Every structure is written in structure tokens, then in C-alpha cells.
Amino acid sequence: MKAVIPAAGWGVRFLPLTKEQPKEMLPVIDKPVIQYVVEEAVEAGIRDIIIVTGRHKRTIEDHFDRAFELESVLRNGNRQALLDSISGLHELADLHYIRQHEQRGLGDAVYQARHHIGDEPFAVMLGDTIHVSEVPVVKQLMEVHARTGKSVIAAERVPGEKVKDYGVLDAVKLDDRLYEIRDLVEKPRPEEAPSDLCIAGTYVLTPGIFECLENTPPGHNGEVQLTDALRLLRKKEGMLAWEFVGKRYDIGDIPGWLNSQFELALRHPVYGEKLRQRIRELNEQERFI
Secondary structure, eight states: OEEEEEOOOOOGGGTTTTTTSOGGGOEETTEEHHHHHHHHHHHTTOOEEEEEEOTTOHHHHHHTSOOHHHHHHHHHTTOHHHHHHHHTGGGSSEEEEEEOSSOOHHHHHHHTTHHHHOSSOEEEEOTTEEEEOSSOHHHHHHHHHHHHOSEEEEEEEOOGGGGGGSEEEEEEEOSSSEEEEEEEEESOOGGGOSOSEEEEEEEEEOTHHHHHHHTOOOOGGGOOOHHHHHHHHHHHHOEEEEEOSSEEEEOSSHHHHHHHHHHHHHHOTTTHHHHHHHHHHHHHTTOOO
């Protein structure tokens, strides 16, 4: 299975930080967000990855390319651990880059990959989402698709006041974590939301999504919404949701990014204890409220 990683947005909620730096290249501990996404795909067995970029996203390509001069400096300085951390990035997977020449939304970004995907199911993984799970979340969806042949959306429950920030599912439970989707509602008001089960930013889709995207008119700000195309696909083929096992970190805004930094740093085998010690010191100094 191939994967599409849309990474062409402006990242306006991070300005001025993202004026020249892609949001997907923001560091989380010791590597950029998009590296976590690529590594999850590889861990799930995906080797063919299409990253949809824009004019200002060249540093993404550079990150996954060789850096011969830097590698030489590290090698000559006998800094093997640092050399190992960068020398294999270009071999993680077969990475391909497609440009979305005009900012026309997530649906249009996925549509740009249609010729590379062809007539086969594929994964969509947002370039600003990190998962911590024993089984990669995208792998969980791949297994559901292998059993059912249907498109599958990763889903999670969110607090009621936050549903306005998500695509929300009207769905019927089939078993412990599997749901049949009856409708998808983009960012409803809390009182109008059909549930608290929300789209979590990872998908395994049939190629039928491309015809649906062709027939999806632009909405707000001239953007083609993936959720609108998914509604069409559901009517044609049916669609499932999987309440995934794991923890999701959404790097969609600065509070989410800071929270991800904090929690993932606490999990880190090298930096976690150092951070905990610093928190204890600050508490003793009554620096935290």
C-alpha cells in the first residue's frame, strides 16, 4: 500500500514561526513532525510515500535527502550517534514529492496524488499528527481494510466543547472499535454534533475517492474539503470508522505543539528523567502554580 502525506498548507496558526519554515518541519524533541509520520508509515510496512508539498516546502525534501558535507564532518569527528541519526533518512522509504501549485484545501492536496496512486487503495496521513501506539495507527486501518475491502477512517472521542474543531461522525457501532459511518459533519456546533466520535486525521481509502473529489465543488475560501468527498464516497461504497488504539498528538496549533513537546519529552528515554527533575526543582522553588 502507498501513503499520501499532505503537507502543503501555510500553517498560519503558527505565524510568524512558519513564515519561512514549514509547519511539518517544526521540531518535536529531536526531529521534525513529518519524520514521525514517515516513520509510522514505514513501521506499518509502507515503502512508497507521496508527500504533497507547496512552493515554500523545499526544506522537507532536503531533510530526507543526503547531507554529504555534514555526514563527513560527523564521521571525521567520530560522532557516530549523530551520524546514525541522519545518515539513513534518505533510505527510510521511496519518497516522491508532488506540488500543490495552488492552496485549494486538503481534498485537492490528496487529489494531486491520483496519478501516482492509480487504481488501488492507499493511506492518507496528515503531516502534522504524531501517534504513540504499539501497532501503528495506519496499520490498524490497513488491517480493517484488508478484512472488509472498505475505506476506513481513524476516529477518536473528544470532549464535547471541542467537536467544533473536527469532522464528526454519525456512526453505528459494529463491534468494540469498529463503526459503520452514516454521515460526516465538518466542524459542527457542539449542540448540533451527531456524536463525540471525530475524524482523527488518518485514513485508508479506495481509489473511488478521486472521482468523488472531482465532483466536490470548492467550499469556504475556495478549498476542496476532503470531508465533502468522503460523504460522496460513503454513499457509493459504504465507509467504516475505527476507534484506534493509541495516543494522538495534534500539532495543529501552538498549544497542541507545546503539549506534544511536553508529553513526548517525558516519554523520551534520554530526556524524560531530566525534564522530570527540572519540574521537581521548579516546584520546590514554587515557580509553578
